[in-house]
Amino acid sequence: MINIKNLSFAYDKKNILKDVNLSETEPLIVGLWGRNGSGKTTLMKILSGLEKPGSGIVEVDGVVPYNNIEAMHHVLFMQEDHPYSDLWDVNDALGFASDFNRNWDQTLADELVYIFQLPRNQKIRKFSKGMNTMITIVIGLASKSPVTIFDEPSNGLDAHMRKQFYDMTVLEERKLGKQLKVMVDEAYTENLKMRAEANDLTIEKAPFQDYLVNLTKRESNINAFA
């Protein structure tokens, strides 16, 4: 999914990234930690094609992101303070995002708007910082891009909403003795079965009824999926 080899980058001759290497082949969630000014946003910009690597190799989902229009179908970068038109309300922003993202999942978008309790008809320019973050999360997740990058995704969220975000992809988690049972919103594919078996997990289809109940809970048990 992400392949970085010996990446170096400088702004105005000031070295920001030096010999960065990263290879991730599995779908997973990766967090970037680092001091302020250490180059995290710069790395995200390079991964999403907004900046050109100084030297080295950068590939995301098999494509070189810089100067490559095809890359928009492989990687999505949701920046902090993502720019929205002053004229847009939530529905406008979702409509625009759906036009540009091949894998757009409207059902998921509607569910997330509901969980975050975002007012659909209010102009985004009138949103609070936390609400701005929420609409950015909704678009980032519902786009279902092969690689999605968030910069400061919990900025402005209160503790409850931050938990909602971090816990967004697992629908239910139950402890049965020493067993932990988790309901995840994932297609039941051969690949998923193989991944589960390789990790000593037992996997079974959730009853549709239980799935729907979990999906529509307002104070949902939507919990983390790693």
Ligand SMILES: Nc1ncnc2c1ncn2[C@@H]1O[C@H](COP(=O)(O)OP(=O)(O)OP(=O)(O)O)[C@@H](O)[C@H]1O
């Ligand atoms: N457009 C730019 N032109 C010149 N220097 C820049 C530019 N953008 C960032 N920098 C510099 O590059 C360095 C890394 O910045 P970057 O925003 O990538 O850091 P960061 O790790 O994301 O920081 P933070 O945690 O504060 O968000 C900083 O020294 C910053 O001043």
